[in-house]
Amino acid sequence: MPAPHNRFKSALAAGTMQYGCWAGFADPYATEVLATAGFDWLVIDGEHAPNDLRSIMAQLQVLDGKYSAPVVRLPMGEAWLIKQVLDAGAQTLLIPMVESADQARDLVRAMRYPPAGIRGSGAALARASRFSDIPDYIATANDQMCLLVQVETVAGIEALEDILSVDGVDGVFIGPSDLAADMGHMGDSAQPQVQSVIRDALARIKASGKAAGILALDHDTALTYRNWGAQFLAVGIDVVMLAKTARETMARWRNE
Numbered sequence: 001m002p003a004p005h006n007r008f009k010s011a012l013a014a015g016t017m018q019y020g021c022w023a024g025f026a027d028p029y030a031t032e033v034l035a036t037a038g039f040d041w042l043v044i045d046g047e048h049a050p051n052d053l054r055s056i057m058a059q060l061q062v063l064d065g066k067y068s069a070p071v072v073r074l075p076m077g078e079a080w081l082i083k084q085v086l087d088a089g090a091q092t093l094l095i096p097m098v099e100s101a102d103q104a105r106d107l108v109r110a111m112r113y114p115p116a117g118i119r120g121s122g123a124a125l126a127r128a129s130r131f132s133d134i135p136d137y138i139a140t141a142n143d144q145m146c147l148l149v150q151v152e153t154v155a156g157i158e159a160l161e162d163i164l165s166v167d168g169v170d171g172v173f174i175g176p177s178d179l180a181a182d183m184g185h186m187g188d189s190a191q192p193q194v195q196s197v198i199r200d201a202l203a204r205i206k207a208s209g210k211a212a213g214i215l216a217l218d219h220d221t222a223l224t225y226r227n228w229g230a231q232f233l234a235v236g237i238d239v240v241m242l243a244k245t246a247r248e249t250m251a252r253w254r255n256e
């Protein structure tokens with residue numbers, strides 16, 4: 001029996017549009033609720049949500065067998081963190097602040113067992129191998145690994161072609177907020193110069209044959225990014241959805 005098939009990786013390779021949502025409550029119950037909505041992918045955010053290895057694993061557990069594919073975002077692309085979260089069962093990683101091909105190559109190697117990489121061989125006691133219930137896990141796991149790198153700085157945009165040339169990078173996510181900040185437009189990704197860079201980057205990613213990704217909470221902006229070539233398109237953040245609806249509800253009653 002091989003490592004579990006990574007549906008999301010296959011969908012990206014097939015060029016299928018994938019709509020996603022951020023899971024930011026760092027809580028399996030909330031992520032389980034989100035999984036009933038039918039999103040193609042859900043980001044278990046270890047960068048900006050209060051997640052740790054245990055909470056990430058708990059969310060991987062509730063998403064087991066669900067349609068929505070888990071995408072785990074780590075705070076940074078550290079090999080020891082990657083080792084731990086892959087052993088916990090993650091197969092798709094979103095790594096922020098990637099600015100060079102060398103960095104991307106290191107991430108590819110950290111996600112793969114030797115000789116293709118440096119992933120430590122601890123599958124025997126790992127959830128990923130179903131605690132050795134998948135005898136062929138080590139031999140088949142590499143093929144199911146999906147690496148999405150975030151390009152979200154001026155330096156990353158300048159290195160985009162080199163990053164796209166790295167085998168093992170399945171997709172490139174443009175981080176609009178951090179890119180805008182690094183371009184001197186903190187909090188304003190709608191700024192024309194930023195939009196121009198995003199449009200060019202999405203087109204170049206798509207032209208390379210890799211999957212282009214981005215996040216947009218505004219519907220019209222998300223449609224624009226889809227038209228510009230975004231294939232894995234995040235269209236919501238659960239925390240923002242709840243906060244916005246709660247405030248609107250109270251505001252309505254406050255004025256009744």
Ligand SMILES: O=C(O)C(=O)C[C@H](O)[C@@H](O)CO
Nearest residue numbers: 048152175176177178179215
């Ligand atoms: O730079 C960005 O934009 C992203 O990487 C997405 C954000 O981190 C996401 O958490 C929404 O703010």
